[in-house]
Amino acid sequence: MNRKKLQKQAEALNRSARHFRRPEVECLIRLFHTLVPEAGERRGAAGLDRNAFRSVLHLTFGMTDDMIMDRVFRAFDKDNDSCVSVKEWVEGLSIFLRGTLEEKMKYCFEVYDLNGDGYISREEMFHMLKNSLLKQPTEEDPDEGIKDLVEITLKKMDYDHDGKLSYADFEKAVRDENLLLEAFGPCLPDIKSSMAFEMQAFQETHDL
Template sequence: MSASLDSALDPMEEIRFRKKNGQMWIEIQKETHFNFDELEQIMVIFFKIQKRDEKPAAFDLISRAHFRDVLHTGLGMTDAYMMERVMVALDRGTSPYVTMATFAKAMSLYLRGDLEERITYAFTCYDLLGEGYLRRETMYQLMKKSISKASRDDDVEEAVKEFVDIMLKRMDLDLDGVINFNDFHKAVVNTPPLLESLGYCLPERPAVYSFLATWCPTWGKM
């Protein structure tokens, strides 16, 4: 993660921050997989990020740009196109800021999320139009963005079409020509590697372990 987050906070400053927000964190904790002590550590990371802004918009906000920096450098999520989808999936809005609650829930998902949560999140990332299902055209757009990075332009068109055909045959369980959430859910439960078949929207396990070892070393093994 950015070196600007490496320095420790002033002890009194950190105490004030914890006392000011402790009650709010009790409510936020209910929507995460963290115990209160773990959530406090996550919120201290949030505070360090916030301090990079000379004039924070509010006490419980950080900029999207700084949050994306955490995902990029701290959790190895480097696909710029998918990052746009990730931001929409996490906060369902267009604000240039990320709230303290959204940050906590995102970290909970990435560090401790179960398969059910990840399925819902991944499907939301892929559902570009918010229709509740994935059309052939949507899948094509997602895959073209992914494959085009590693292939020549004249190879992309055919490769993407073939992949989309394979995915539809594999996931369209009710044979209606689209992949709805139930189709996606059943396919991933039966074959978990299909979770990120349309784009990488979650950190890889080594990145998660590295993040925990660096920023949450007292947590032990997950």
């Protein structure tokens, strides 16, 4: 990718990915093109497909939960064309790595709202918790324990008592207790892996 094209792209993305400085945006664009070598060559939907993106989540950020990784991919893929474009990559990472609490709450809620209806239902909680909790071989019926956990969670987070979590419920609960941000599975990078990613991705900007 030539320098002029890179600078032009970085300039455009620097406005929408507001948590990165311009040299950092340039680094992320270059990284994107190493992950998708053919992105610059072909027209149409050029970007990271589901498998390539999941492999980044797994290898770089240590994510292992298939359902959550799939939902993170969908949260990045704003136009639903089944691949993450360079714009979606940089804007997504801006929130993923450095987002404000507000931005991260919206992102996590979107990840957890499996059917996109604006609520996290009992069924959705059950699926995610069942997926993310380690199975204990001694448990007779692990599903019962998860159902109990869903009820405890609802009791704590469902402020309007309608049996499901709206964004307003989720936001209030997280503001009261920040640890609830990832209540239904890890969908943000931990500090160690995000620092390692930034050190590697931005090493040429030196002054991090």
